[in-house]
Amino acid sequence: MTEATPATLWAWFDRxxxxxPDEPALEAAGTVLTYGELRRAAEHVAARLVAAHGSAPRRVSVMATRSVAVLAAxxxxxxxxxxxxxxNPGFPAERxxxxxxxxxxxxxxxxxxxAVQLDGGLAGAVPTELRLDSAEVTAAGRAADTAAPGLPxxxxxPDDVAYVLFTSGSTGRPKGVPIRHRNLGPYLAHNIARYGIGPGCRTSHTFDxxxxxxxxxxxxxWGGGATLVVPGRAELLSPVDYIADHAITHWFSVPSVVSISAxxxxxxxxxxxSLRSSVFIGEQLSYDQARAWHAVAPGAAIENVYGPTELTVACTEFALPADPRRWPATSNDTVPVGPVYPFLDHLVLDEDGRPADEGELVVRGSQRFDGYLDPADDRGRFLSHDERGTLPYDGDGPLTAEHYYRTGDRVRREDGGLVHLGRLDNQVKIRGYRVELGEIEAALRRHPDIDQAVVVALGRGDETELVGCLTGAPVEPQPLVRWLRKRLxxxxxxxxxRHLDTLPLNPNGxxxxxxxxxxxxxxDLAAAGPADGNGGHHGASR
Incomplete structure (x- = not known):
């Protein structure tokens, strides 16, 4: 008989x-806590929360640092x-x-x-504040095995909300994304099994x-029984040292870690x-990055995964073959992101809402959230599709499980997989032509002197101007233009x-x-001059 999947995040950990109980659950700042100790530490903090608040709070916020105290909280x-x-304590207090x-x-x-912001911009923001000392929390976890007092x-x-994360909103107001425990169960079960997570595994903690x-x-x-190895603030600047010094077996990060480290x-x-598995998420993984990482850990599998917060961390996965000679070529030199998890439903829809080989990825199923914290944010983010066609969700009527979430990401089916082409909002019109900025970036990355490339569209009066930001060896603009015109x-x-030493990163990497x-x-941009001799623009629309 198949064992039931735990219904909540706490149930995963508690099981x-x-x-x-005696396996190591957490290593942080020289402290090691077993599963039994971490459970006692968490229950100690839970009891303090109840005592400080006067009852069990229904909504808790934590200052997101990688300390024993915060992880226990x-x-x-x-x-x-x-x-x-x-x-995030690194974000503005006002936000x-x-x-x-x-x-x-x-x-x-x-x-x-x-806790600096608690004395400044966050003072009085909530009814109850609790400041914890990691040494005290650790000591409580290592104390005699007695129940914490006052715990309900x-x-x-499964229908309760496990966490709410906030993404940037187009109006300037962050959008709250509530994820329920039932959204998490399928994701955790799938990934624990896929990556063989269990006692003896040692996993990275690169994400805020x-x-x-x-x-x-x-x-x-924690659902699989492995050890979470928390890096010090400086260790992520040298990820290979972090992996080697702490015998990390499973790595998970954004691809930019590879480029910055290089x-x-x-x-x-x-x-x-020590590394057995490397997984990348958050942005396109280029083949240059994959090759650089393969050289670091030739014995480790490399996977590329994708997913918006609204679909519970990740909803697609692609494993590169162990032999780089068998890596599939793609149209933009990035590692495929798909297929979509087999237990989720998805479509690729063109601009007219018809199924196609290239277009927007829409997904529904057990990992799809039930809608934003503010229902007004749901408008335009979901759609229904059946034999009658596609109908965008306008906020009228109930949002049901039949609705697909619109990811806002363009993908293309290539050799049976999905290749990520970029965001829909990275598609612009130039002289009436539809232009994918990701396609230009892919072309720039193929130049032998360019490492990374980002292309942005700037409004210049009634015109849209494309500007390329590049890392690697400096390249003269005019020769680069001539080189690109042979390819685009x-x-x-x-x-x-504009040449940059490095591309700036946001707090998520x-x-x-x-x-x-x-x-x-x-x-102070380096001007290349008109793209052709007389300043005109010619060529066929895509």
Missing amino acids: TAARH YLAGQRLGATVTPV NRMIVELSGAEVLVADAAD AYAAG LTFDPSVFDLFVT QLGNLPAGRAT PVHMVPRRF KIDRPRITADLQTP
């Missing part, structure tokens, strides 16, 4: 703690059946206050060593708690001998370029396109 919120909302208020948090928990019976169920791949870090690890000279070949239609060739766009408003 492992009951099975493997995250688990404590789950033990109480609360919805947990992390906020964090907005998130805390939108989430309805009753308690805000912080490591005492990272555990009562959360405000970025949903951290749910993989924590609960795929630029810093921190990718020594063949050193990551004239209207797709940027007129201006993704390339920070809004910052690049803002920086490009300054006039």
